[in-house]
Amino acid sequence: MTHLDEAAHRLTANVRRTTALLAALGTITAIPQSASAQTAFTLPAPPFELPMLPSPSGNWTVMVGIGGEYTPDFVGSKNGRFLPIPIFTIRRAGSIDQFRGPRDSASIALLDVGNFRAGPAFKYVSSRKSDKYAELTGLGDVKAAYELGGFVEYYPVDWLRLRSELRQGFGGHTGAVADVSADVIVPLIQRLTISAGPRFTWKSTKATAPYFGVDAVQALASGLPMYDARGGAHSVGFGSQISYRINPQWEVHAYVEYEKLLGDAADSPLVKQRGSSNQTTVGLGASYSFDFRIR
Secondary structure, eight states, X not given: OOHHHHHHHHHHHHHHHHHHHHHHHHHHHHHHHHHTTSEEEEEOOOSSOOTTSOOOOEEEEEEEEEEEEEEESSTTOSSEEEEEEEEEEEEETTSSOOOOOTTOOEEEOSEEETTEEEEEEEEEEOOBOTTSOGGGTTSOOBOOEXXXXXXXXXXXXXXXXXXXXXXXXXXXXXOEEEEEEEEEEEEEXXXXXXXXXXXXXXXXXXXXXXXXXBOHHHHHHHXXXXXXXXXXXXXXXXXXXXXXXXXXXXXXXXXXXXXXXOHHHHHSHHHHHHSOSEEEEEEEEEEEEEEEEEO
16 A cells, blocks of 8 residues: 555545544534423323413423522621522423523412413521521521412513512511512623612511511510511612523523612611621522423
8 A cells, every 4th residue: 555545544534533523522512402392201281270370281491400699697687608599490381581580489480471471489588596696696596487479570571571579478477578670681692691670678567577576585685675676668679690501401690689678677776786787699500491291
């Protein structure tokens, strides 16, 4: 075999190997794109349907994930701690791209029509242990609370989301909580999105008093004056988030949320003497989306 033949043979072999490698890489790259169109599993149709609501049959998209945030030790604290944060939402597959704000409760969009969504919402509020923080000495513990309710959200235009939640507490508090938020959503470059907007929270007396009130026994044990905390406007704030979609399934995000306590929460001696009405949270998170089908 001449040198020319050997060179041609090596060139042919290299071309074949390169072609095979490119094909393999193409297959790997295509996996995340095609996986989003596949159904992970199928559930049987429910034995009954809820009145006034569309049938649950069809494809649904689930978003699950985990995040971590540096947040105040307790509401009203001037110090912070790091906490893990779960992410969970369900919506109709094929509807407008899902946007999730860092303050959104876990929710299921049972009603998903055009730019409007509504459904149940759930939020877990961790317990407050008086022996963990010196500022809470003598105030007693507040058990964990479970808030159940619903949400509605609406997109008047593609780049603006309006959302409201109303939840009822069980456990550590038994009051009502309402959250209202608006987010302007701006794509910076392909797959990279920034969002920002105002927030407002209202809480009833039964949702405020366990965390900001001071009764006679607590006043004696803590050294704080007695205080009868009432409900009303709880806080106003502003939040911003930046999100990057790695592929149709995976997304990562970072955010900052600022909250200014109002009313009786801000005037509580716990906040005025030992804490702060300025509350800032910084977080990171990652979420994974997949589809399932209901017959």
